Amino acid sequence: MHEDTVARALIVRPKLIICDEPVSALDVSIQAQVINLLMELQRELGLALLFIVHELSVVKHISTRIMLLYLGRVMEVAPSEELYALPQHPYTQALLSAVPIPDPEIERSKKALPLDGDLPSPLDPPSGCVFRTLCPRATAVCAEEVPPIRHDPNMGSQHRFACHHPGPAEEAVNV
Numbered sequence: 001m002h003e004d005t006v007a008r009a010l011i012v013r014p015k016l017i018i019c020d021e022p023v024s025a026l027d028v029s030i031q032a033q034v035i036n037l038l039m040e041l042q043r044e045l046g047l048a049l050l051f052i053v054h055e056l057s058v059v060k061h062i063s064t065r066i067m068l069l070y071l072g073r074v075m076e077v078a079p080s081e082e083l084y085a086l087p088q089h090p091y092t093q094a095l096l097s098a099v100p101i102p103d104p105e106i107e108r109s110k111k112a113l114p115l116d117g118d119l120p121s122p123l124d125p126p127s128g129c130v131f132r133t134l135c136p137r138a139t140a141v142c143a144e145e146v147p148p149i150r151h152d153p154n155m156g157s158q159h160r161f162a163c164h165h166p167g168p169a170e171e172a173v174n175v
Contacts, residue, residue: 016049039061049062053056073131086155086159089162090137098167115134127144129164135162
């Protein structure tokens with residue numbers, strides 16, 4: 001993303017800018033500059049940004065609300081701080097466990113949550129929960145029913161997830 005591209009987008013005074021992988025091919029220092037520019041524009045112009053990325057470390061710094069999709073289905077949506085602090089869906093937990101932490105000691109001591117199983121075809125997704133072929137919590141109900149998007153009344157009302165067996169990562173082994 002170059003300044004001229006941003007300037008052209010802003011000339012029509014949009015209320016929303018969709019940023020599809022705007023920093024994916026950039027080095028970390030340039031990523032930070034672009035993110036800071038977008039955040040500054042957001043504040044100054046009252047813009048809403050829809051940020052589409054595959055790197056959760058990037059999203060954390062710019063997003064107030066995050067939605068995670070898997071094979072086109074919503075897995076979890078929550079305010080940014082809440083999603084990072086209390087992820088409920090096993091997919092979210094696995095993705096967050098893969099985000100590198102700049103502190104070498106913390107990075108070495110953190111527990112990765114690998115996903116084992118068959119990667120489904122997007123052209124022929126599995127029945128029920130599309131994530132079930134990789135999910136450590138999958139049971140028979142996961143193959144039979146698409147999980148509804150719901151929330152836990154003990155969590156914020158804006159935190160929603162689509163999982164038959166949600167919960168903290170430490171509960172993620174063979175329900």
